[in-house]
Amino acid sequence: MLMTNLNSLAIGEAAVITLLTAEVRLQQQLCALGFRPGRQVSVVRKAGFSGPLHLRMGVTEVMLRRREAQQVYVVSVEPEHDDETDCSVGGAEYR
Amino acid sequence: MKRIAVLGAPNTGKSTFFNRLTGANANIGNWPGITVELAMAHVQLKNEQVEIIDLPGIYDLQGLSEDEAIVRQFLSITPLHLVLIVINTSQIDHQLNLVLQVKHLHLPTVLLLNMADEATTFGVSVNSQKIARNLGIPVVALSAKYGQGYALAYDTIAHALNQQQQPVHLGSLEERRVAESQITEELEGLLQETVEFFTHPQETWTQRLDRVLLHPIWGLPILFGALFLTFQAIYFLAAPWQNWIEVGLHGLKVVVLEPLLAGLPPFPKSFLLEGLYDGVGTVIAFDPLITLFFFGMAVLEDSGYLSRAAFLTDGLMQRLGLDGRSFVMSMRGFGCNLPAVMGIRVMQSTNLRLLSMLILPFSLCPGRLNVFIFITAALFSTTTAPLVLVSLYGFSLAATVLSAFLLKGCFPHQESFILELPPYRFPTFKQVLLRAWYEVHHFLRWSYRFIISGVVLIWLLNHLPWNAPAMSSQTLGGMLGQATQPFMAPIGIDAQLAVTLIFGIFAKEVILGGLTLIYQQMSGATDLMGAIAGQIDWVQAFSFMLFTLLYLPCLSTLALLKSEANSIRFVLMAMVWSLGLAWTSSFIFYQSARALGF
Ligand SMILES: Nc1nc2c(ncn2[C@@H]2O[C@H](COP(=O)(O)OP(=O)(O)OP(=O)(O)O)[C@@H](O)[C@H]2O)c(=O)[nH]1
Ligand SMILES: [Mg+2]
Numbered sequence: 001m002l003m004t005n006l007n008s009l010a011i012g013e014a015a016v017i018t019l020l021t022a023e024v025r026l027q028q029q030l031c032a033l034g035f036r037p038g039r040q041v042s043v044v045r046k047a048g049f050s051g052p053l054h055l056r057m058g059v060t061e062v063m064l065r066r067r068e069a070q071q072v073y074v075v076s077v078e079p080e081h082d083d084e085t086d087c088s089v090g091g092a093e094y095r
Numbered sequence: 096m097k098r099i100a101v102l103g104a105p106n107t108g109k110s111t112f113f114n115r116l117t118g119a120n121a122n123i124g125n126w127p128g129i130t131v132e133l134a135m136a137h138v139q140l141k142n143e144q145v146e147i148i149d150l151p152g153i154y155d156l157q158g159l160s161e162d163e164a165i166v167r168q169f170l171s172i173t174p175l176h177l178v179l180i181v182i183n184t185s186q187i188d189h190q191l192n193l194v195l196q197v198k199h200l201h202l203p204t205v206l207l208l209n210m211a212d213e214a215t216t217f218g219v220s221v222n223s224q225k226i227a228r229n230l231g232i233p234v235v236a237l238s239a240k241y242g243q244g245y246a247l248a249y250d251t252i253a254h255a256l257n258q259q260q261q262p263v264h265l266g267s268l269e270e271r272r273v274a275e276s277q278i279t280e281e282l283e284g285l286l287q288e289t290v291e292f293f294t295h296p297q298e299t300w301t302q303r304l305d306r307v308l309l310h311p312i313w314g315l316p317i318l319f320g321a322l323f324l325t326f327q328a329i330y331f332l333a334a335p336w337q338n339w340i341e342v343g344l345h346g347l348k349v350v351v352l353e354p355l356l357a358g359l360p361p362f363p364k365s366f367l368l369e370g371l372y373d374g375v376g377t378v379i380a381f382d383p384l385i386t387l388f389f390f391g392m393a394v395l396e397d398s399g400y401l402s403r404a405a406f407l408t409d410g411l412m413q414r415l416g417l418d419g420r421s422f423v424m425s426m427r428g429f430g431c432n433l434p435a436v437m438g439i440r441v442m443q444s445t446n447l448r449l450l451s452m453l454i455l456p457f458s459l460c461p462g463r464l465n466v467f468i469f470i471t472a473a474l475f476s477t478t479t480a481p482l483v484l485v486s487l488y489g490f491s492l493a494a495t496v497l498s499a500f501l502l503k504g505c506f507p508h509q510e511s512f513i514l515e516l517p518p519y520r521f522p523t524f525k526q527v528l529l530r531a532w533y534e535v536h537h538f539l540r541w542s543y544r545f546i547i548s549g550v551v552l553i554w555l556l557n558h559l560p561w562n563a564p565a566m567s568s569q570t571l572g573g574m575l576g577q578a579t580q581p582f583m584a585p586i587g588i589d590a591q592l593a594v595t596l597i598f599g600i601f602a603k604e605v606i607l608g609g610l611t612l613i614y615q616q617m618s619g620a621t622d623l624m625g626a627i628a629g630q631i632d633w634v635q636a637f638s639f640m641l642f643t644l645l646y647l648p649c650l651s652t653l654a655l656l657k658s659e660a661n662s663i664r665f666v667l668m669a670m671v672w673s674l675g676l677a678w679t680s681s682f683i684f685y686q687s688a689r690a691l692g693f
Contacts, residue, residue: 025159025443026511032104032154033513034189036279048311051410052419054516058292059185059217061516063406065413068511 004076006041007053007069014042015074022071033062035072096137097256098146098174102166102197103181104190105152105441106517108209110134112181112239113149116249120533121149122434124396125520126423128152128441131162133169141253148173151440156196156268160443167268170200174262177255181207184214184221184236187290191282198230199273203259205252208236211244213518218293225289240523301518305403314407322426325395326488329387330468330481336383344376362558365565369615370554371547374608378546381465381607382539388461389534390527392430397522401426405514415496416503418442418512421451425495428458431538432652436659446506452656453669454498456648459491462542462603467640469607473627474636483637487644494645494676502672542602545650549598549605554612556594566591566616586642586681587635587689596642602649634693638685645677 009015017039020027034057035041044054044061052063064072101109105127114121117136122129134149150169151162158164180197182190187208194206208214208223214236227234233251237244265271308317352372356364395401404426405419412422420442428435432455439451459467467487471480522530556572563569568577568590575597576590583593595609614626631639647653647670657666 022511026513028155028158029511029513032158032189032192033515034186036189044305045309045311047309047406047410048315049410049414051408051413052406052512054305054309054406058188059219060189063402063409063419063514063516065409065512068513 002075003073005070006043006055006064006072006074007066009043009074009076011043011045013076014040015076016040017072017074019073020071021073022068026068026071030068030072034058034060040077041074096144096146097176097259098148098262099177099179099252099256100148100150100169100173100175101179101181102150102170102193103152104154104183104186104193106515107152107181107183107190108239109152109181110149112179112207112209113147115239115242115245117147119149120529123522123526123530124401125399125517126396126401127515127517128162128438129396131437131440133165140249140256143253143256145176145256153193155193156200157272161440171265171268174264175202176259176262177252178202178204179207179252180204181209181239183210184208185210185217185219187219187221188286188292191285192278194230195278195281195285196273198232199278200265200268200271202263202265203255204232205248205255206230206232206234207239207248208234209239211236212238212241216299218295220291220293222289226285229285229289240526299518301399304519305516308400308403309406314403318404318407322429323485325391326429327481329384329391330484333381333384333387337380340380340383341376344372344379348372348376362561365616366554366558370612371550373615374550374554374612375543375547377469377611378465378543378604378608381461381468381604382535384465384468385461385538386531386535388430389531389538392427393527393530393534394522396427397520397526399517399519402514402516406516409512415499416450416506416508417447417454417499418510419514420512421447421454421499424451424455425458428455428460430461431534432456432458432460432648433655436652436655439659442510444508444510446508447510449660449665450499450502450506450508452660452665453502453672454495456652456656456669456673457491457494457498457645459488459644460603462649463644466603466606466610466643469610470627470636470640473624474631474633483640487640490641490680491644494680498672498676541651542604545602546604546608549601550608550612553594553598553605553609557591557613557616566613582678585686586678587631587638587685588642588681589631589635592631592639596646599643600647600650600653602651603643606643634685634688637688638681641684642677642681645680646674647677648673 003018017035017037019037020030020035022030039057041055041057044056046053050066052065053069055062055064101113103109110121110123110130113119117138119136121134130149130151136147138145138147150166153163153166156167178197180194182194197204208221223234223236233255235244235248235251237248308314352368356367401423405423408422409419412418424435424438427438435455436452439448442448467484471483475483557570558565559571567573572594573590576594579593580590591613595606598609599606614630615623617626653666656669657663
């Protein structure tokens with residue numbers, strides 16, 4: 001499976017976070033909202049005017065700017081496929 | 096007295112719990128970062144007198160934003176008997192992080208798993224006994240909003256407090272810090288054992304609603320349409336009340352006050368009736384409008400739509416050197432500039448905060464709206480008046496956008512922006528009522544001090560010295576007004592109007608009171624509206640409103656800007672900028688309208 005960044009996922013696609021390359025401050029904010037390697041995240045929609053992404057991780061929904069999303073690396077998964085190693089809260093929920 | 100602190104991530108219901116426990120009236124809203132200051136209340140808990148402190152929400156004990164620093168500072172210097180950690184149960188998978196960090200501080204702690212009602216709906220099931228055993232602290236699941244589990248939480252807290260005779264004084268947090276990797280490991284283990292997530296196939300109603308409200312094309316039009324309709328509705332609902340109050344006040348004056356004061360000499364009589372009574376009366380008539388505004392704000396803030404507004408506008412705001420939060424604060428500024436300026440604290444970059452502080456005061460607050468409604472009613476027909484008001488909202492927005500666009504170069508920053516989109520919530524009726532009542536009460540109490548003194552001052556200025564004919568250019572007010580004319584004549588604002596503007600700095604309502612008493616005197620009472628229309632034409636009036644909208648925020652806002660920016664220079668710059676913008680806009684409008692023959 002190929003590693004890409006979060007920003008290049010299509011709407012409706014789900015992926016598992018593998019690596020955060022952001023600087024300390026951003027990294028902390030991301031962690032605090034649940035972005036950790038192993039967590040599954042899906043892209044719900046993208047705002048117009050190159051606005052932020054609407055992401056879902058389990059029950060939590062957040063918006064993240066595209067520039068910051070580029071610093072989150074992921075590998076895509078099939079939305080139906082439930083990964084057992086993480087707390088597998090996301091994914092299956094979206095469609 | 097024993098002391099308890101309420102700690103937790105933003106938007107988890109800390110203030111809701113704090114209010115329930117203490118009967119206080121802290122601000123509640125479905126937006127991370129409603130509480131930005133420590134709130135304190137005293138309460139009798141079983142048989143002990145306790146001081147409870149509601150803290151701003153923090154994501155992380157090591158966090159770098161200003162409010163996180165405030166909380167850290169608080170924890171390290173304040174001796175505490177108990178810490179209540181409030182988390183949103185649905186988000187336990189990452190909020191336990193903070194819980195574990197606090198656990199390693201070895202403070203006496205009670206964990207409250209809040210929003211238990213939502214957790215059930217979202218399919219998150221937590222075994223609170225297991226967590227309690229694992230962490231070695233009492234854990235209670237509850238709903239601070241609706242009350243389930245509250246009694247147990249209350250007993251648990253009282254019991255824990257009873258066990259703790261001496262306060263714990265932390266000193267340095269740094270010394271007790273544990274490696275992040277250890278915390279993560281503990282967290283994973285804890286989750287595995289105690290939490291179950293049930294994925295559920297149907298969409299929640301938040302998801303369904305978001306599909307419409309966050310629609311890529313319709314989202315923004317819906318946002319602006321909804322704002323427009325809300326303002327229209329408030330305006331429409333308040334109008335009859337305003338009318339009744341005006342009629343009532345007038346009746347009271349004619350039937351009771353005039354006969355009562357008939358024996359007084361003309362000077363004090365005119366001061367009391369035309370000065371104080373009418374001046375303040377005009378402002379009172381707008382109170383229903385203000386009340387409805389606060390109602391609307393309470394519902395809006397609690398709905399969760401603010402975060403959606405941030406999502407929709409962030410792309411555009413980014414081009415202005417701002418972000419979605421700046422837009423949300425501008426929106427809150429339409430209710431009152433003060434909480435909006437305070438809300439900026441959640442931003443980390445100083446430059447972003449400063450730029451936001453520069454543009455926020457252009458939000459057309461109800462104080463200014465009062466003045467505009469009054470003037471448009473006097474000078475425009477009933478069909479054009481609402482359009483004029485809408486155009487003023489347009490100018491408010493335009494001034495915001497233009498200022499940000501022109502000044503963003505002076506405030507470069509690299510702030511990242513991540514925001515939780517919480518589920519839609521609806522405030523309970525009691526919540527809204529209490530909140531609106533509290534705001535109105537607070538607002539009226541301090542604003543009337545300004546309004547009464549402002550009105551009295553304007554009246555005195557227009558009547559002193561005693562031997563000068565009232566309202567003439569020989570009075571102090573007349574002279575002051577004349578002195579402004581070199582600047583104000585080119586924008587069509589005459590001496591009298593200029594004097595009201597000077598006092599309008601205290602509070603915009605003073606302008607309203609001032610206008611009333613000046614024109615009341617000129618017309619010899621009765622037809623106030625007619626008197627205004629006889630003195631100035633619509634071009635002057637619009638220029639005056641434009642200037643009023645932009646020239647300076649009220650004194651309280653200026654004082655807040657000063658304390659938030661911690662710089663006199665910044666406040667002076669903000670004042671010069673807004674005065675300059677106001678004068679230029681009015682000048683362009685006034686001169687072109689005249690040149691076009693209006
Ligand atoms: N469903 C539900 N909603 C709740 C509960 N407790 C609080 N809320 C709502 O959650 C939102 C946040 O509440 P606040 O009390 O302002 O949260 P806070 O933790 O003080 O937030 P900050 O001050 O921003 O850190 C509001 O919309 C509340 O009405 C609860 O038990 N159940
Ligand atoms: Mg709060």
